[in-house]
Amino acid sequence: MFGAGPEDTSLVLVGEAPGEQEDLQGEPFVGPSGYLLTRLLERAGWERDAIYITNIVKCRPPNNRDPDPHEVHKCIPHLRAQLALIKPRVIVTAGKHATWYMTNHYGPLGALMRMEGLQYGHLKPPVPVVPVYHPSYLLRLGEAAKAPMKDTVTRFKQARELAETAK
Numbered sequence: 001m002f003g004a005g006p007e008d009t010s011l012v013l014v015g016e017a018p019g020e021q022e023d024l025q026g027e028p029f030v031g032p033s034g035y036l037l038t039r040l041l042e043r044a045g046w047e048r049d050a051i052y053i054t055n056i057v058k059c060r061p062p063n064n065r066d067p068d069p070h071e072v073h074k075c076i077p078h079l080r081a082q083l084a085l086i087k088p089r090v091i092v093t094a095g096k097h098a099t100w101y102m103t104n105h106y107g108p109l110g111a112l113m114r115m116e117g118l119q120y121g122h123l124k125p126p127v128p129v130v131p132v133y134h135p136s137y138l139l140r141l142g143e144a145a146k147a148p149m150k151d152t153v154t155r156f157k158q159a160r161e162l163a164e165t166a167k
Helices: 020-025 031-043 069-086 096-103 109-114 135-165
Strands: 011-015 051-053 090-094 128-133
Touching: 011 069, 011 096, 011 135, 020 031, 031 135, 051 069, 051 096, 069 096, 090 096, 090 135, 096 109, 096 128, 109 128
Parallel strands: 011 051, 011 090, 090 128
Antiparallel strands: none
């Protein structure tokens, strides 16, 4: 699964790897996490159809586990080629693994979200990266997800502002 959305977009959302529903439907971020992603984007003023959505790893890891470094190493050239063609103004990373591999910064996602100036350096000029919580993580939080969801919407708004000012 390579991705979905317009190739002339200013925003690309990069997730970690396809899950079960994505694997079945052949599209990234579908099922419950995709529904939540769509709602969060709308609350931030984005139409899902206006952004390109992809994953670092293009195939579902066994047992829906986190992607391992070998899988990322095999798939990252495909992602780099996608991004070189699309030339986004902003990249939003969903989850810690996507953030780690897109920025080469490692640590807890909350700490990375507080960092300023994160960039994807494989494009010239480098592209700002805005990390957000992965929708599946927010779903697992249940009732405790209210504040992280609000933070995710705020960060999507920040990404929209960055994309508009980078025109």
